[in-house]
Amino acid sequence: xxxxxxxxxxxxxxxxxxxxxxxxxxxxxxxxxxxxxxxxxxxxxxxxxxxxxxxxxxxxxxxxxxxxxxxxxxxxxxxxxxxxxxxxxxxxxxxxxxxxxxxxxxxxxxxxxxxxxxxxxxxxxxxxxxxxxxxxxxxxxxxxxxxxxxxxxxxxxxxxxxxxxxxxxxxxxxxxxxxxxxxxxxxxxxxxxxxxxxxxxxxxxxxxxxxxxxxxxxxxxxxxxxxxxxxxxxxxxxxxxxxxxxxxxxxxxxxxxxxx
Amino acid sequence: xxxxxxxxxxxxxxxxxxxxxxxxxxxxxxxxxxxxxxxxxxxxxxxxxxxxxxxxxxxxxxxxxxxxxxxxxxxxxxxxxxxxxxxxxxxxxxxxxxxxxxxxxxxxxxxxxxxxxxxxxxxxxxxxxxxxxxxxxxxxxxxxxxxxxxxxxxxxxxxxxxxxxxxxxxxxxxxxxxxxxxxxxxxxxxxxxxxxxxxxxxxxxxxxxx
Numbered sequence: 001x002x003x004x005x006x007x008x009x010x011x012x013x014x015x016x017x018x019x020x021x022x023x024x025x026x027x028x029x030x031x032x033x034x035x036x037x038x039x040x041x042x043x044x045x046x047x048x049x050x051x052x053x054x055x056x057x058x059x060x061x062x063x064x065x066x067x068x069x070x071x072x073x074x075x076x077x078x079x080x081x082x083x084x085x086x087x088x089x090x091x092x093x094x095x096x097x098x099x100x101x102x103x104x105x106x107x108x109x110x111x112x113x114x115x116x117x118x119x120x121x122x123x124x125x126x127x128x129x130x131x132x133x134x135x136x137x138x139x140x141x142x143x144x145x146x147x148x149x150x151x152x153x154x155x156x157x158x159x160x161x162x163x164x165x166x167x168x169x170x171x172x173x174x175x176x177x178x179x180x181x182x183x184x185x186x187x188x189x190x191x192x193x194x195x196x197x198x199x200x201x202x203x204x205x206x207x208x209x210x211x212x213x214x215x216x217x218x219x220x221x222x223x224x225x226x227x228x229x230x231x232x233x234x235x236x237x238x239x240x241x242x243x244x245x246x247x248x249x250x251x252x253x254x255x256x257x258x259x260x
Numbered sequence: 261x262x263x264x265x266x267x268x269x270x271x272x273x274x275x276x277x278x279x280x281x282x283x284x285x286x287x288x289x290x291x292x293x294x295x296x297x298x299x300x301x302x303x304x305x306x307x308x309x310x311x312x313x314x315x316x317x318x319x320x321x322x323x324x325x326x327x328x329x330x331x332x333x334x335x336x337x338x339x340x341x342x343x344x345x346x347x348x349x350x351x352x353x354x355x356x357x358x359x360x361x362x363x364x365x366x367x368x369x370x371x372x373x374x375x376x377x378x379x380x381x382x383x384x385x386x387x388x389x390x391x392x393x394x395x396x397x398x399x400x401x402x403x404x405x406x407x408x409x410x411x412x413x414x415x416x417x418x419x420x421x422x423x424x425x426x427x428x429x430x431x432x433x434x435x436x437x438x439x440x441x442x443x444x445x446x447x448x449x450x451x452x453x454x455x456x457x458x459x460x461x462x463x464x465x466x467x468x469x470x
Contacts, residue, residue: 047396048338049346052443102412149412158407158414227411238370240448240463248447249439256438 062188062251063177073180074243080183081232085225093226103147104223109159110139110146114201119162123170131157161257165194169258178247186250288392292402295421295429296390299404302333303385310380335422335430336364342433343445344460351457359457362464369468384409399423403435 064070093101113136120129135151143150151157168190169175176189187195199205204220207213239245306329309315315322340360341348351359388405395401400423408415418435433442449455455463 045341045348048342052342052345052440052446098411106412152412152414227413234370237467238367240445240460241451244448244451245444248444252439252443253437259438 062175062247064247065177066179070178070180071243073182074246076182077180077185078236085222086229089222089225089229092222093229096223096226101223101226104219105227106139106143106149107146108220108223109149110136110143111203114203115164115198116159116162118201119164119167119198122164122167123162125162128160128162132159135159160260163191163194164197165191165254166258168194169254175251175254178251186246188251188254191254288395288400288402289390291400291423292390292392292404295402295423296387296404298429299333299419299421299431300387302329305329307380307383310378333429333431335424335432336360338422338430338432339442340364342442344449345446347449347455347457347460355457355461358461359464362461362468365468366464382411393420 113132117129117132117136120126120132134155135157136146138151138155138157139146139149142148152159165188173190175191179187179189179192181187181192184195204213204216207216235245235249236242306326309322309325309329312322315325337360340356340363343363344351344359348356386407386409388407391403391405393401393403402421404419404421406417406419408417416437419431420433420435420440421429422432424430433440435441449460
């Protein structure tokens with residue numbers, strides 16, 4: 001969910017700014033193309049198509065042998081979003097001001113430091129691991145339990161998402177196949193297995209009693225959703241085939257993370 | 261003797277070839293920097309328009325100004341072409357025109373209303389390195405990597421730009437957190453082999469009119 005969350009937010013940000021150009025481009029630019037230009041584009045386009053084919057074919061294609069299961073889960077998640085998560089989050093967002101929501105987001109993000117730290121080590125990214133360690137120390141103390149992201153705001157320390165799925169990818173393991181989980185959303189066999197491994201080094205896993213543990217998980221889900229409310233809808237509306245759009249976005253995003 | 265000749269030719273050619281490669285890289289790099297300047301100034305102007313108090317009071321004027329600014333920088337023709345991939349060839353010139361118009365409307369209908377009322381005061385954008393792509397058929401292109409921080413969340417956005425004859429550099433693809441928009445659409449159009457140009461246009465029409 002976290003990966004797709006950032007993704008969807010970002011889609012909104014970029015298209016928010018440049019989406020506006022598109023109305024205009026559609027009405028004006030379409031008339032503007034002279035025959036000359038189209039000829040030039042046609043010669044040029046073959047190269048561009050090749051380039052995209054080469055750049056994306058290896059990383060973009062994922063096997064989807066359990067398509068019907070995945071599609072059913074996708075539909076379930078869609079209902080879950082519109083009838084559960086979205087109304088709850090809207091209410092939450094109305095009551096809780098943005099700075100508080102950012103604080104909560106930072107708190108949970110600081111808490112998952114062990115996951116990123118250990119996976120950095122497993123991938124041999126020693127400098128990133130050092131950054132994680134520094135950020136954790138600073139944010140947990142000066143930043144009061146991680147609520148304030150002092151490391152990012154004052155020390156220019158930016159953390160990258162790391163998880164076991166990425167580590168396995170770096171080690172050369174392929175995606176396996178595409179998998180959509182209820183509530184958790186898109187993943188793959190590799191990344192799903194990775195998430196289970198990561199649970200063991202996620203502090204919230206060890207919180208007792210179980211009521212508190214699940215409350216924390218729920219709070220994290222609703223709080224993080226509050227930053228991207230409606231974005232899923234936008235992505236869905238702008239898609240020709242929402243299922244494939246999300247699948248492809250997930251795979252592209254993951255392969256970029258593994259390459260980093 | 262023969263060997264000596266060949267080696268002297270090679271020795272003579274290498275520096276020439278090398279300097280040419282160097283010159284080419286230099287050229288691409290410099291052009292890419294122009295692209296970055298164009299991108300940066302347009303983005304700044306767009307942000308300024310969104311934040312302008314006087315313009316917020318006059319939404320119609322604000323919208324018009326935003327269109328103008330954004331249109332200067334976005335190459336929707338190339339974006340459409342890449343989104344369709346080779347399917348683009350199956351489209352007649354009239355269908356291409358219609359596709360571009362509908363495709364742009366669908367995307368803008370979805371995303372444009374969301375920009376209104378966005379609080380952009382806590383957005384910061386940093387422009388990282390330019391990565392020139394190999395020029396093809398004398399056309400220069402480049403990737404411009406940026407980081408956008410909003411609500412303390414950092415998002416990597418790469419703008420892929422192309423040098424147009426007139427009026428200059430334009431964006432033709434946006435890669436957000438590693439996800440290329442054009443490639444994402446291409447996968448969607450590619451997946452269903454039964455999607456003829458007529459069907460695609462009909463589907464877009466349905467979405468736009470909804």
